[in-house]
Amino acid sequence: MDYQSIINEIAEEVFPLLGDGKVANYIPALAGVNPKQFAMTLTLFDGTQYSVGKADTLFSIQSISKVFTFTLALKFYGTDLYKRIGLEPSGNPFNSLVQLEYEKGKPRNPFINAGAINVTDALINHYGNDETAYEEVLEFIRAISDDKTIDSSDVVAISEMEHGFRNLALANLMKSFNNLDNKVEDVVGTYFKHCAIEMNTKMLSRAMLYLSNDGVDPVTGQIYITASQSKRINAVMLTCGHYDASGDFAFNVGLPGKSGVGGGIVAVVPEVMGICVWSPGLNANGNSLAGTKALELFTTKTGLSIF
């Protein structure tokens, strides 16, 4: 398949949509991003990459980090992790408090904020302290991306904490139900540092390869997780990766994927490739507007959906 021509065509087709969405504006560091940007990268199992647009531009990965923290927590805790976090789609916005109250402090899944904060708490338990939990997640991301330069933005992380009232509320609510072990500020602070990691579409599509290949990096042969764990993560990405628009994404794109409010979306084509698309303008559900359309066009043009 001529992947380069296909993604060039997609870039042209989504061009009129750039600027239609709304850039995340809950912190100044994200509100200043130019919405009229677009990039897409495909990474195949031999490491070959096809890119279009601003594929070298770094952006805030935000909730895409939830895939990586969930991976590590599942690796260390196995099915015990499900005692503290559920696996069902929430049907609610990513930062909703209401459902968490009804469900006695047990988050619906690891990809809504409460779930990812809870996963971070489990990782702090595993690594012994918040600093190490942050560093080890960063090291894992560097390893799966095969790029040691990846880092977190202090400006974004600090700004998140200054405006993080709702996330702190989610953590406090879980703590009140005895479903959070460490100090609220430490857990939320570490969660924000993971969200503030900056990557480009080349790095993120490379980072998806282990999930396209049953937990094993096809380029280096490194085994990160079991095939069964990889299957579970892909399943949760498919059902919960786009908040309350997860059904819509499965319907229109048909791939496991995870979005972030920085405008990035990662997707997995099992046995074939990792994908990342980025465009900062978001739709009403907080997912990249042009990015979602680009992935829909991709599976339509290539037939590479899981269905």
Ligand code: GLU
């Ligand atoms: N840092 C963001 C928050 O917790 C992440 C949300 C997202 O990317 O969807 O509000």
